[in-house]
Amino acid sequence: MALVLGFGLALAPATETQAFGAPESFADLADQISPSVVNITTSALIAGPADGMPMVPEGSPFEDFFDDFNNRGGNGPQRSEALGSGFVISEDGFIVTNNHVIEGADEITIEFFSGKKLPAKLIGTDPKTDIAVLKVEAGEPLPFVTFGNSDLMRVGDWVMAMGNPLGQGFSVSAGIVSARGRELSGSYDDYLQTDAAINRGNSGGPLFNMDGQVIGVNTAILSPTGGSIGIGFSMASNVVTKVVDQLKQFGETRRGWLGVRIQDVTPDVAEAMGLAEAAGALVTEVPEGPARDAGIASGDVITRFDGQPVGDAGDLTRRVADAPIGEAVPVIVQRDGRTETLAVTLGRREEAEASTLPASTPAPEAPREMETLGLTLAPLDADMRDRLGLDASTEGLMILNVDAASEAFTKGLREGDLITEAGQQKVVRLQDLEDMIAQAKAEGRQSILLLVRRGGDPRFVALSIN
Incomplete structure (x- = not known):
């Protein structure tokens, strides 16, 4: 239509x-x-x-x-x-x-x-x-x-x-x-x-x-x-x-700018993070800006903004846009099972539109690989960084292949994506991911939360581990 x-x-x-x-x-x-x-x-x-x-x-x-x-x-x-x-x-x-x-x-x-x-x-x-x-x-x-x-x-x-x-x-x-x-x-x-x-x-x-x-x-x-x-x-x-x-x-708009990338908290993400309900805005990245200055971090779930509850990512986006520029507003986040209140002084969105990194291209095959969760993975190396235009300090596990019948494929993971966190912990080696999966199973989790980057854009994805 x-x-x-x-x-x-x-x-x-x-x-x-x-x-x-x-x-x-x-x-x-x-x-x-x-x-x-x-x-x-x-x-x-x-x-x-x-x-x-x-x-x-x-x-x-x-x-x-x-x-x-x-x-x-x-x-x-x-x-x-x-x-x-x-x-x-x-x-x-x-x-x-x-x-x-x-x-x-x-x-x-x-x-x-x-x-x-x-x-x-x-x-x-x-x-x-x-x-x-x-x-x-x-x-x-x-x-x-x-x-x-x-x-x-x-x-x-x-x-x-x-x-x-x-x-x-x-x-x-x-x-x-x-x-x-x-x-x-x-x-x-x-x-x-x-x-x-x-x-x-x-x-x-x-x-x-x-x-x-x-x-x-x-x-x-x-x-x-x-x-x-x-x-x-x-x-x-x-x-x-x-x-x-x-x-x-003014003859133009003047919207508030928090300086975060966010996504909705879905039920599977909530379960993977141990949250009581699927609500709020999950922070996937905090570039330089007001949020970073105030101490907001990737993996935080913003539940209240300026005294009002945050239902989802769109709700937060609209509330921030309407908030006063240059004034401190209280932001409540859930982090590691506890609640924190932070004061954020908002910038102006029109002056601080975030830039994006070059889009990912399929990664070459690497000698060290692992298959798990429907994914074929390899540690990021210098050749992959050069091909993708990534900074030398970038670390993670590159997705070399995704099983088309897997949950990972259904949830949008694709060849060339980069996994940088699992269970809200950095992953650099294949063993890091294996350890986090084992830990999640030991804690009775049904899924594990992955932070995945594509072309510089991060998002959290929860995958079943049982």
């Missing part, structure tokens, strides 16, 4: 909401919010034929229209137009939409429900959440909508979407919240899923609760055809509002 991008949502002050039965009509709500929803047309000069135009399913009654529209201008440089949606969030003309709606445009035109059109200025964008903020000068106060608290939305609650589907102008659709906490591909994803009809052109438009507050920005659909099949995604307003506030204030 294809994931087709294009739609939107936003937030308002947190208010208590109640469950309501199906309304007899959405007309009053549509009348209330329509003046604040806008159509967005963008224009850009491109070198060849337009290829970013609105698309419709084959056989659609609009197919001929869009084919004619796309083919204007011959093969020379021409203007490409794209359509999307947005909504006004302040009477002085700030407008929220998707980044992909306006990306690359040199002209942005806003059309209001009244038919009035105004040019818009780009204030700032955030590709990581696909949010953009625009500004128009209307010369008069504009009707606007506020953000609601997306955390209060429950699966089954009524919602209403409004936007500019397939370039047909202002259109309303209604449905329910189908799921919460959906992740698509971004580090900060927190999408509401809805069955309210969302199509191309709805991108950047608002998803409303029944109080007329924006609780999401319509951003994407899941569809094999390019049209709505009732699986749409709106970025939750509690993510959007923080981004919008920073874009309005």
Whole structure:
């Protein structure tokens, strides 16, 4: 199934909401919010034929229209137009939409429900959440909508979407919240899923609760055809509002940076580490940065951040991003069966994006090998380091082969991966791994935790030993 991008949502002050039965009509709500929803047309000069135009399913009654529209201008440089949606969030003309709606445009035109059109200025964008903020000068106060608290939305609650589907102008659709906490591909994803009809052109438009507050920005659909099949995604307003506030204030985002690489604590990893529950964020690597300065180490499980529980790796990523830069925050970790509280002064993520090491290539065969856990292993030697571009100080056991029928293969281990720890202890020799497996069995463990590196990216993998 294809994931087709294009739609939107936003937030308002947190208010208590109640469950309501199906309304007899959405007309009053549509009348209330329509003046604040806008159509967005963008224009850009491109070198060849337009290829970013609105698309419709084959056989659609609009197919001929869009084919004619796309083919204007011959093969020379021409203007490409794209359509999307947005909504006004302040009477002085700030407008929220998707980044992909306006990306690359040199002209942005806003059309209001009244038919009035105004040019818009780009204030700032955030590709990581696909949010953009625009500004128009209307010369008069504009009707606007506020953000609601997306955390209060429950699966089954009524919602209403409004936007500019397939370039047909202002259109309303209604449905329910189908799921919460959906992740698509971004580090900060927190999408509401809805069955309210969302199509191309709805991108950047608002998803409303029944109080007329924006609780999401319509951003994407899941569809094999390019049209709505009732699986749409709106970025939750509690993510959007923080981004919008920073874009309005700074013209860019300013996210906190902890300086760790992390993964989820799965049940098998929890068992291998002797943890009571599969929760928190497991630290796989601590490069130079705030976390290392504060004493966080590989193998720590971060269970609380700034006073709030950490459910998984994505939860921690979002909490760190929202935390203040340059201020110390308490971080609670589990380490070697005990709990420690550390104070971490966060940096700014945009200034400290971690670099990656060269990708691994298959390692050559070595004379000393061992087969265990479905793996053929050999100690890392100078020739392997040269082939992989590794530092001379790098140590571990290289995977020469993985049995395709093994648990190791199922969990993603591959030839060329490097095992640097077993049972949270360094392994350099084959005997080191054998000793750690024997120790785990003696302690009654069902699995052993391996720290595996691929192209500089570490992750923990738990493999059964019985």
